[in-house]
Amino acid sequence: MAYTGKLGELVKKVEESRASRVGVHYPRMSQEERQDVLEKFHPDYNPNGFRDIKVGVNKGARMPVEMADVFESWSRLRDTKLDLNADPDYDVDVLIIGGGGAGASAALEAYAAGSDVMIATKLRFGDANTMMAQGGIQAADKENDTPAIHYLDVVGGGRFENVPELARALVMDAPLVIKWLEDMGTMFDKKDDGTMVTIHGGGTSRKRMHAARDYTGAEIMRTLRDEVLNKGVTIVEFCAAVEIILDSKGRAAGAVLFNLETEQYLIARAKTVIIATGGSGRLHYRGFPTSNHYGATADGLVIGYRAGAKTIYADSIQYHPTGGAYPPQLLGLLVTEKTRGLGATPLNIKGEQFVYHLETRDVESSAILRECDERGLGVPLPTGITAVWLDSPIIELIHGEGTVEKQLPAMMRQFQRFGVDIRKEPMLIYPTLHYQNGGLLIDENGLTAVENLYVAGEAAGGIHGTNRLMGNSLLDIIVFGRRAGRHAAAVSKEASTPEGLNLDHVEAYHRELEETGAADGRVGPVLLPHYTHR
Amino acid sequence: MSDEIKMVDIFIMGKRYTVPETLTIMDGMEYAGYQLKRGCGCRAGFCGACATVYRIAGDFELKVGLACQTKVEDGMYLAQIPFFPGRKATFDLEEIKPSTAHFAQLYPEVYRCLGCSSCTKVCPQDIDVMQYIAYIQRGDFEKAADISFDCLMCGLCVSRCPANIVHYNAALTARRLYSRYIARPDAFLAERTKAIEAGECDAEIDALVNSNQAKLQEMYNTREIE
Numbered sequence: 178m179a180y181t182g183k184l185g186e187l188v189k190k191v192e193e194s195r196a197s198r199v200g201v202h203y204p205r206m207s208q209e210e211r212q213d214v215l216e217k218f219h220p221d222y223n224p225n226g227f228r229d230i231k232v233g234v235n236k237g238a239r240m241p242v243e244m245a246d247v248f249e250s251w252s253r254l255r256d257t258k259l260d261l262n263a264d265p266d267y268d269v270d271v272l273i274i275g276g277g278g279a280g281a282s283a284a285l286e287a288y289a290a291g292s293d294v295m296i297a298t299k300l301r302f303g304d305a306n307t308m309m310a311q312g313g314i315q316a317a318d319k320e321n322d323t324p325a326i327h328y329l330d331v332v333g334g335g336r337f338e339n340v341p342e343l344a345r346a347l348v349m350d351a352p353l354v355i356k357w358l359e360d361m362g363t364m365f366d367k368k369d370d371g372t373m374v375t376i377h378g379g380g381t382s383r384k385r386m387h388a389a390r391d392y393t394g395a396e397i398m399r400t401l402r403d404e405v406l407n408k409g410v411t412i413v414e415f416c417a418a419v420e421i422i423l424d425s426k427g428r429a430a431g432a433v434l435f436n437l438e439t440e441q442y443l444i445a446r447a448k449t450v451i452i453a454t455g456g457s458g459r460l461h462y463r464g465f466p467t468s469n470h471y472g473a474t475a476d477g478l479v480i481g482y483r484a485g486a487k488t489i490y491a492d493s494i495q496y497h498p499t500g501g502a503y504p505p506q507l508l509g510l511l512v513t514e515k516t517r518g519l520g521a522t523p524l525n526i527k528g529e530q531f532v533y534h535l536e537t538r539d540v541e542s543s544a545i546l547r548e549c550d551e552r553g554l555g556v557p558l559p560t561g562i563t564a565v566w567l568d569s570p571i572i573e574l575i576h577g578e579g580t581v582e583k584q585l586p587a588m589m590r591q592f593q594r595f596g597v598d599i600r601k602e603p604m605l606i607y608p609t610l611h612y613q614n615g616g617l618l619i620d621e622n623g624l625t626a627v628e629n630l631y632v633a634g635e636a637a638g639g640i641h642g643t644n645r646l647m648g649n650s651l652l653d654i655i656v657f658g659r660r661a662g663r664h665a666a667a668v669s670k671e672a673s674t675p676e677g678l679n680l681d682h683v684e685a686y687h688r689e690l691e692e693t694g695a696a697d698g699r700v701g702p703v704l705l706p707h708y709t710h711r
Numbered sequence: 712m713s714d715e716i717k718m719v720d721i722f723i724m725g726k727r728y729t730v731p732e733t734l735t736i737m738d739g740m741e742y743a744g745y746q747l748k749r750g751c752g753c754r755a756g757f758c759g760a761c762a763t764v765y766r767i768a769g770d771f772e773l774k775v776g777l778a779c780q781t782k783v784e785d786g787m788y789l790a791q792i793p794f795f796p797g798r799k800a801t802f803d804l805e806e807i808k809p810s811t812a813h814f815a816q817l818y819p820e821v822y823r824c825l826g827c828s829s830c831t832k833v834c835p836q837d838i839d840v841m842q843y844i845a846y847i848q849r850g851d852f853e854k855a856a857d858i859s860f861d862c863l864m865c866g867l868c869v870s871r872c873p874a875n876i877v878h879y880n881a882a883l884t885a886r887r888l889y890s891r892y893i894a895r896p897d898a899f900l901a902e903r904t905k906a907i908e909a910g911e912c913d914a915e916i917d918a919l920v921n922s923n924q925a926k927l928q929e930m931y932n933t934r935e936i937e
Contacts, residue, residue, distance in 0.1 A: 370895060403799075
């Protein structure tokens with residue numbers, strides 16, 4: 178029994194009302210109510226959460242405050258003298274920064290095209306959000322589906338704000354990506370005749386979600402990683418890129434790396450550079466917990482922006498309504514949407530339902546925030562935060578005993594490890610920071626506004642508009658990782674060794690920071706979160 | 712933190728720190744003042760970065776766990792194993808087949824298993840590691856792939872193996888062999904791939920790409936849902 182003391186008392190209210198809630202339909206919100214709760218409570222609509230960035234190529238663009246803070250920061254190299262044109266520590270055709278799914282895909286394609294490739298990554302190769310993706314990967318590879326049908330889902334889900342060419346590339350490459358992974362020996366869920374098992378995801382009009390049990394991202398990542406290792410690609414772990422180096426013509430020409438362990442700076446010279454550093458959930462916008470990997474601190478966004486790459490939809494963040502809140506070990510952990518799909522409902526401190534349980538992610542999140550903030554009906558936790566109940570035991574009343582174990586085995590294990598039996602006890606949840614919808618703007622080859630500088634994966638923006646659908650992120654990282662890898666390899670083949678390596682853009686950025694006084698004492702990128710649990 | 716929370720003593724590589732009993736080992740290390748570089752990854756039990764060995768004072772048994780998935784306990788002596796120098800055989804998947812002959816060339820040590828079951832006992836995912844090694848020995852790659860699937864590649868099995876088997880790499884090779892050669896390829900997927908490469912899907916999608924938003928919106932709102 179994880180709920181003792183006050184929580185133990187409160188859980189009784191949930192138990193008391195449970196039987197009376199079975200079969201009672203809580204009304205959905207009207208369009209007006211949805212808009213109202215979003216505008217009042219969704220973090221994206223809260224003006225206090227955002228400010229306009231004062232420096233750089235997108236001066237005046239709206240960003241979450243915490244993102245603007247790391248963008249408006251001094252370079253870590255501010256007081257460091259480096260000879261960028263001495264013999265470099267590494268000298269390659271294609272430098273890939275980041276060792277997740279996008280970086281690994283880029284490496285395989287660039288290698289296949291004959292390039293000398295290197296991956297530099299802040300943590301271990303494979304430490305990335307890719308590894309944590311459970312749900313699946315979309316691709317139109319059934320007879321009743323086409324890339325065009327997939328396209329309509331993508332842009333409709335993205336509020337018609339997607340860059341059309343990027344959405345087109347995403348869906349057209351999707352079946353090719355699945356085939357590529359299948360040939361590489363990725364263990365997708367299949368029928369005996371080889372047909373991929375596919376299901377619906379939120380916002381899909383066809384069943385096109387491919388999965389590898391509930392370890393889809395992990396299975397893809399470990400397969401890609403194994404293949405990169407088979408090819409003998411140079412992997413430099415625990416080395417974070419802290420600046421992009423440009424050449425005398427303003428083209429990307431490498432990066433300054435920081436060895437986290439020896440605390441030395443290293444120079445990597447390259448004909449082309451691919452930023453594949455992922456998202457930014459660990460910046461904890463508005464103090465939210467996150468479902469993101471430890472390394473998701475926006476490093477690539479910061480250094481790419483300083484080098485001149487533009488941002489798009491940097492103010493669009495996806496919150497998942499059901500992140501774990503208690504026991505504290507589960508804070509931010511993703512509670513799969515399937516839990517609500519099976520009938521589990523959010524309840525307030527009185528054990529009362531306050532929102533239809535299957536509103537869209539943004540509306541459901543907002544309603545939970547309203548209950549905790551405005552109405553003061555959240556459940557106060559010993560850890561100092563508030564949360565709401567998610568009544569998982571009602572699933573057993575609705576669908577019969579044994580349903581939770583059969584349908585939600587991973588979830589059940591995760592909570593059981595910390596003493597909560599979700600078959601008998603409700604969960605405590607709170608919205609969690611899940612995904613950065615925007616990023617650095619790319620074209621369909623992954624190229625930014627800076628020559629020879631590419632971005633792939635969650636660090637890139639424009640593909641998903643302002644709202645990504647489930648299953649399109651695992652897809653996006655591989656589609657654009659491969660495209661960037663191929664294009665960078667082709668460009669590198671024609672290019673000569675870069676000359677006149679410099680960080681003039683960083684100096685210029687510093688001058689802007691000085692003029693505006695924007696940076697305060699901040700230094701970025703931050704590289705590692707700092708947690709004290711106090 | 713409120714007053715209700717009890718504090719416990721843990722010993723990180725022998726050094727004592729007092730931390731709240733509610734924390735995981737990982738959080739406990741951070742509470743103690745560490746900013747983790749090694750030994751920390753997804754923080755959700757998926758990546759295997761935080762394999763940890765521990766022993767409770769007064770007990771002789773060495774226990775293991777993932778630091779992000781294991782709570783601290785009073786008197787816990789712990790050390791992380793953030794890296795283990797296990798060997799990975801490199802191969803060209805197109806040049807090998809799911810046969811014991813090929814496998815023995817890549818991982819000959821698999822056939823030297825002593826049957827001690829240390830790997831199974833140590834697995835934080837409760838995988839029957841020794842059993843999948845046995846399946847590999849017999850050439851049953853399908854069963855090996857199936858029961859090894861939840862492996863996080865944390866390396867604890869390797870750290871305990873007297874025969875120097877690198878279980879997690881052997882299992883990954885087995886899964887790739889199974890998926891490439893034993894599971895059947897998706898026939899329609901191959902067809903669709905060819906159609907896209909031949910440009911047969913271009914016209915339909917370009918019509919959408921070139922549509923204005925009003926038209927797209929109408930199509931989206933009236934689209935048929937399977």
